[in-house]
Amino acid sequence: MKIHIDRELCMGSGSCQFFAPHTFDLDAECKAVVSNPEGDPSTAIQSAASSCPTRAIELVEADG
Amino acid sequence: MAQSARKPRVTVGANAADRARNLATGAGLVDDPYPKYAELRETGPVHEGSISGVFDMEGPESQGWRDRRNFSLYDWKTVDAMLRDNETYSSSWYEASLGAVVGFSILQMDEPEHRRYRSLVQPAFTRLNIEDWRKRWIQPAVDAIVDGFVERGEPVDIYAELCAKVPVYTIASSFGVAAEDVPHFHELAVTSVGVIGDPAGRIRASNEIADYLRGIIADRRHSGTGDLISVLCTVEIDDPDSGESHHLSDDEILAFARIMLPAGAGTTYRGLGCLFLGLLETGQIDQLREDRSLIDAAIEESLRWEQPLTSISRLSTRDSELGGVKIPAGSVVHGCVAAANRDPARWDDPDTFDIRRPLQPHASFGSGPHLCIGMHLARTEMRCAINAVLDRMPGLRLDPDADKPWITGLLFRTPTAVPVVFDAP
Numbered sequence: 001m002k003i004h005i006d007r008e009l010c011m012g013s014g015s016c017q018f019f020a021p022h023t024f025d026l027d028a029e030c031k032a033v034v035s036n037p038e039g040d041p042s043t044a045i046q047s048a049a050s051s052c053p054t055r056a057i058e059l060v061e062a063d064g
Numbered sequence: 065m066a067q068s069a070r071k072p073r074v075t076v077g078a079n080a081a082d083r084a085r086n087l088a089t090g091a092g093l094v095d096d097p098y099p100k101y102a103e104l105r106e107t108g109p110v111h112e113g114s115i116s117g118v119f120d121m122e123g124p125e126s127q128g129w130r131d132r133r134n135f136s137l138y139d140w141k142t143v144d145a146m147l148r149d150n151e152t153y154s155s156s157w158y159e160a161s162l163g164a165v166v167g168f169s170i171l172q173m174d175e176p177e178h179r180r181y182r183s184l185v186q187p188a189f190t191r192l193n194i195e196d197w198r199k200r201w202i203q204p205a206v207d208a209i210v211d212g213f214v215e216r217g218e219p220v221d222i223y224a225e226l227c228a229k230v231p232v233y234t235i236a237s238s239f240g241v242a243a244e245d246v247p248h249f250h251e252l253a254v255t256s257v258g259v260i261g262d263p264a265g266r267i268r269a270s271n272e273i274a275d276y277l278r279g280i281i282a283d284r285r286h287s288g289t290g291d292l293i294s295v296l297c298t299v300e301i302d303d304p305d306s307g308e309s310h311h312l313s314d315d316e317i318l319a320f321a322r323i324m325l326p327a328g329a330g331t332t333y334r335g336l337g338c339l340f341l342g343l344l345e346t347g348q349i350d351q352l353r354e355d356r357s358l359i360d361a362a363i364e365e366s367l368r369w370e371q372p373l374t375s376i377s378r379l380s381t382r383d384s385e386l387g388g389v390k391i392p393a394g395s396v397v398h399g400c401v402a403a404a405n406r407d408p409a410r411w412d413d414p415d416t417f418d419i420r421r422p423l424q425p426h427a428s429f430g431s432g433p434h435l436c437i438g439m440h441l442a443r444t445e446m447r448c449a450i451n452a453v454l455d456r457m458p459g460l461r462l463d464p465d466a467d468k469p470w471i472t473g474l475l476f477r478t479p480t481a482v483p484v485v486f487d488a489p
Contacts, residue, residue, distance in 0.1 A: 011179065011182070011183065011186065011433060012183070012186045012187065012190070013186070013435050013437075013439075014189075014190050014191055014440060015425075015435065015439075017190075017191055018191065018439075018440065018443075019423070019425070021191075026190055026192070030183070030186055030187045030190065043422070043424075044423070047423060047424050047425055050424075050425060051425035053148070053431060053432050053433055053434075053435040054432075054433060055148075
């Protein structure tokens with residue numbers, strides 16, 4: 001799974017980090033970044049993305 | 065008004081103002097709104113009228129907007145969509161309620177102003193920074209509160225003695241309020257918040273808090289201590305018109321600081337009480353004793369099952385449609401998060417409190433750009449309180465000799481009490 005974060009949309013709520021703490025982090029500008037795209041089970045990553053208050057996280061299933 | 069004809073089964077609250085507010089929001093009058101929510105979801109999910117209105121009560125949620133049409137929403141999909149669309153559904157609804165008491169705050173701002181102001185304080189509320197809050201303010205507050213009753217070894221109502229105190233004591237100490245002033249500050253906070261009751265009394269309490277905080281602001285402008293008010297004194301906001309930036313005024317800082325109090329005095333303590341009651345009634349507290357790693361899941365499940373605040377309201381800025389119902393511009397729209405949190409399309413067996421339920425987002429902190437800024441703080445306060453109880457009150461169980469407690473209320477959900485006994489440590 002590929003994880004894309006729109007930094008303009010991201011408001012730094014940290015909701016993604018709550019649901020998938022080993023996948024998402026917040027950088028010095030309080031914007032979400034991916035620390036490890038496989039850090040948590042895919043259900044947790046999906047919860048993280050769906051919880052984003054500004055829909056800044058896009059998940060793209062790897063094809064294959 | 066309909067509610068005055070009904071006699072409450074119980075009155076609950078920290079003081080007279082809190083009891084009056086709880087009664088006006090249905091405590092003791094509506095114990096179990098969930099079957100009705102389910103019916104409204106199935107026959108809706110969107111209905112004309114406020115949530116109190118469909119329960120034949122004159123609730124406070126359309127106060128200040130009496131001349132408007134009201135609509136209420138009862139399923140996950142519609143509530144979530146409404147809260148995310150903050151261009152169509154404006155937070156200016158708060159103007160008539162909390163805005164009058166705490167001043168113009170991020171709670172009632174719309175974009176792009178909301179984002180400009182919120183981003184100033186958002187970094188202070190990250191999980192990393194809340195860990196710092198935990199060490200500096202939450203843990204010492206929880207320890208001191210538990211010290212106050214645990215040594216007695218007697219039956220105790222932890223709703224009044226612990227849950228009601230943790231959030232306001234935390235916020236007060238993070239503001240630098242002197243320890244001996246905290247109980248009075250708590251009383252003022254409880255009196256000042258809420259959307260009902262004598263407005264003059266609320267404003268008086270809020271002004272007294274402002275006077276106290278102005279002294280602290282003056283002090284922090286001189287030398288910061290890293291607390292929230294110091295952060296607010298240091299940050300600069302960009303002025304989109306002039307392109308220049310400036311420090312926040314005292315009034316802007318006060319609005320930020322005072323909005324923290326309804327969060328503590330109005331919501332987190334209820335959530336903590338519901339969590340303890342749910343765990344003790346179902347015996348699931350035993351699972352936490354054996355495996356503390358379940359605590360976070362237990363907190364989320366409790367917030368889903370019995371959220372402190374059951375609805376979030378907005379003003380519609382333009383004609384729109386929700387759940388097949390036309391919503392004219394200028395209407396008041398109430399998203400029933402309590403009904404959304406028990407939508408069977410999203411959760412299996414939604415009425416059951418089950419801490420092992422697979423974790424997925426609930427609506428108790430809202431949704432969209434106004435998602436609760438204090439959510440990580442609230443979760444950490446709840447986690448500290450549970451850990452303290454598990455550490456220091458062995459054998460904790462409901463007091464078999466006390467009146468059986470229950471959760472009550474329509475717009476807020478609140479336990480009547482959480483009476484417990486425990487073994488001598």
